Amino acid sequence: MLPDLPKVRRWAAKQAAKTLRRYALEHAPLMAQIGTHHHHEGDRYSFQLHDSGRIQKQTFKTVSAKMVLKTATPQPARSEEMDQQLRQAASEIAKQQSRMLFTTINEAVKATGNAIDARGREFDVAMFHEALRGLWIEFDENEQPILPTIVLHPDTLKAIAPRVKAWEADPAVQTEFAEIIRLKRLEWRARESNRALVG
Amino acid sequence: MLARVIEHWLDSASERGGYEGPFCQALVARRQRIVFRSSHGAMEQGKDIIACDTTGLYHAYQLKQGHLTLPAYREIEPEIIELVEYPLMHPGIPPGAPFVPYLVTNGNLRDPTRLHIIQRNQGWAARGFRPLTVIDRDQLLSIFLETQGDVLPTTPADFAMFFGLYLADSTEPLRKADLATVLASVVAAPESIKKAEIRRVFAAVAVLAGYVLSGFQRQSNHVAAAEGWMLVIARLLSLGESARIYEPAWAPTVQLCEQAWATSVEALAEEALSPASWAARYFGEDIIHGWRVTVTLGYLSALTVYYRMIDSPYPREGDIFTFVTDRLQKREVFYWGESAAPYFFAICQLLSLHGATGMARDLAVNVVSLTARLNGGRVGLGVPDPYYLAEDLLDPTREDELFGEQQTFRGSSFGMRPFVEALARNGWKQTLRRLWPDITRVDYSEYAPDGPTEFYTWRSTKGSLDTRCWGQPQDWTALVAQSNGSAANAPGTLLTERFPQLVVPFFLVHPHRFTAALAHFVEDRLR
Numbered sequence: 032m033l034p035d036l037p038k039v040r041r042w043a044a045k046q047a048a049k050t051l052r053r054y055a056l057e058h059a060p061l062m063a064q065i066g067t068h069h070h071h072e073g074d075r076y077s078f079q080l081h082d083s084g085r086i087q088k089q090t091f092k093t094v095s096a097k098m099v100l101k102t103a104t105p106q107p108a109r110s111e112e113m114d115q116q117l118r119q120a121a122s123e124i125a126k127q128q129s130r131m132l133f134t135t136i137n138e139a140v141k142a143t144g145n146a147i148d149a150r151g152r153e154f155d156v157a158m159f160h161e162a163l164r165g166l167w168i169e170f171d172e173n174e175q176p177i178l179p180t181i182v183l184h185p186d187t188l189k190a191i192a193p194r195v196k197a198w199e200a201d202p203a204v205q206t207e208f209a210e211i212i213r214l215k216r217l218e219w220r221a222r223e224s225n226r227a228l229v230g
Numbered sequence: 231m232l233a234r235v236i237e238h239w240l241d242s243a244s245e246r247g248g249y250e251g252p253f254c255q256a257l258v259a260r261r262q263r264i265v266f267r268s269s270h271g272a273m274e275q276g277k278d279i280i281a282c283d284t285t286g287l288y289h290a291y292q293l294k295q296g297h298l299t300l301p302a303y304r305e306i307e308p309e310i311i312e313l314v315e316y317p318l319m320h321p322g323i324p325p326g327a328p329f330v331p332y333l334v335t336n337g338n339l340r341d342p343t344r345l346h347i348i349q350r351n352q353g354w355a356a357r358g359f360r361p362l363t364v365i366d367r368d369q370l371l372s373i374f375l376e377t378q379g380d381v382l383p384t385t386p387a388d389f390a391m392f393f394g395l396y397l398a399d400s401t402e403p404l405r406k407a408d409l410a411t412v413l414a415s416v417v418a419a420p421e422s423i424k425k426a427e428i429r430r431v432f433a434a435v436a437v438l439a440g441y442v443l444s445g446f447q448r449q450s451n452h453v454a455a456a457e458g459w460m461l462v463i464a465r466l467l468s469l470g471e472s473a474r475i476y477e478p479a480w481a482p483t484v485q486l487c488e489q490a491w492a493t494s495v496e497a498l499a500e501e502a503l504s505p506a507s508w509a510a511r512y513f514g515e516d517i518i519h520g521w522r523v524t525v526t527l528g529y530l531s532a533l534t535v536y537y538r539m540i541d542s543p544y545p546r547e548g549d550i551f552t553f554v555t556d557r558l559q560k561r562e563v564f565y566w567g568e569s570a571a572p573y574f575f576a577i578c579q580l581l582s583l584h585g586a587t588g589m590a591r592d593l594a595v596n597v598v599s600l601t602a603r604l605n606g607g608r609v610g611l612g613v614p615d616p617y618y619l620a621e622d623l624l625d626p627t628r629e630d631e632l633f634g635e636q637q638t639f640r641g642s643s644f645g646m647r648p649f650v651e652a653l654a655r656n657g658w659k660q661t662l663r664r665l666w667p668d669i670t671r672v673d674y675s676e677y678a679p680d681g682p683t684e685f686y687t688w689r690s691t692k693g694s695l696d697t698r699c700w701g702q703p704q705d706w707t708a709l710v711a712q713s714n715g716s717a718a719n720a721p722g723t724l725l726t727e728r729f730p731q732l733v734v735p736f737f738l739v740h741p742h743r744f745t746a747a748l749a750h751f752v753e754d755r756l757r
Contacts, residue, residue, distance in 0.1 A: 052635065073693040076695040228659070228662055228704050229704070
């Protein structure tokens, strides 16, 4: 065997794994906003939904990507190749994670009856307001709403971006939005009032 | 290879806390029942260990350390005379029962000493006493090797881990995950143990651990030794689950490990109760002090609970209570993460046993409100879950590698529920009413292993992590009913059914097994 430094290799592998995770998050910005809980034991988990009290049981799912590195590639091309492979793998992992996330969200939305069928219509402000009405919105300590993240297809975003500016300037739209938020605040206060030990 | 380790271990072992424990285990493996182990007091009458074999014949052992030269022998000769000539004095032994006396040493017997003993034996025989049998280093080595048999780490990696533990810096905390891995590897398939081998296999597991733990015992690293013995007990009980009907064969081994645990914690208590032990050191004291106090208080409380559960209160329980309350009043305890929860729970039990229920309540409230504040907030890491041990969390060199970039503990907690339910069970309604809005922001999680064997493993592979939310609103009566029903959910294991006194020591070492059900189980046993 040629002289080797396995500890250094292990460190480098850890760094590569960190880079892979970072790249994956760049490809899935929504995932980057979600905190992670690590499970140290077991082969499954369950949790209770806050709104319905229903218990959901889940098993772990695997996300994976293949990396092919040519040992014959000389430096500095090897580092570039490694980086490129990490990016490709990260992109694949991000896709799988995002797909998993949206599948979970879709299932939850269907289960709670919050799905809105656009029936082929383009995304408009009424649809947005309708979606907000069905949501459970949290408020911060200053009673300011913590609004949900909206995920759109890039083409849809491009198409509606000019209209969003118009909605923001439209007093009628703003009045309706304010009314929705007022009602949501009342709902939130009711929920907060429920955080009580009674009897 | 193991023979070399045993030789090295034997050569460096002292009689007490060295080879006495493993020697007892070896006797058990040879179907002897340990009747008496001396605390080396005036009543010992030359007998450190008295055992009884299957024929009903007693064996009395005097254990010594080092080579027996004639001058060395002459120094101990009065004890040897007591060993041979004084009758067995024990309530469990019939007066005048015949016995075989043994002198055991981990050194060699020099020829002049051998000749001297032969002459002495002739004299004793003439006077109707049984002759003294000597077990020296080589015979001890054979006994230990025979006991060990093929109960060894399975793979080279497990062997390497075993040697790593044996050679570890014994002033450091015990590497619990490593010891658990080695213990799991020595008997990979418990169902394949033959009935006739059960006694020896159990003893061999304990003896193997004894080699590792003797270094910590020699160094007076009492907590590491206690943790190690608890891990051994957990492994033995895990094996015992598949051999329940043979409990009479393996229970003596568990009991010896239990004694070793108690001896270590008693030594910790003696040291902790001496003010000189707490002199501050220059470097790292600010990081270490709170953890050290909390672990010590937790273990002292656990010792008290342990003796209460076997209906034999620890003689210095009063001193421990005073010591604990003094440290609590000085606010010296430290909640480093949820792996600290079992220590706080043990302290609460000690306080409650002494009627300091207000203090116990305040301690429980502190745990609940701290967790609710940190895990119920919108920012920050939160309180690390019980899988993160203090030795990792407090190690500044591991700061960057311990947690993932997006990792969070916010939103749920493992350690909060046992305290919330304990407060409810004890009727602290107004206290909980005040805390409830914050409590509801943190769901409670518990890991439910699939079956008793998984329960004892360091990291179980089969089981479910279950997270639930608190009632919003929560009816008080329903909460009390839930709290009072918790004990019924305690896992049906040998630990709870046959060794309930070890439940608190168990979850001090396995904080990820500290649940509301086990907490209630302990409370129930103590009231």
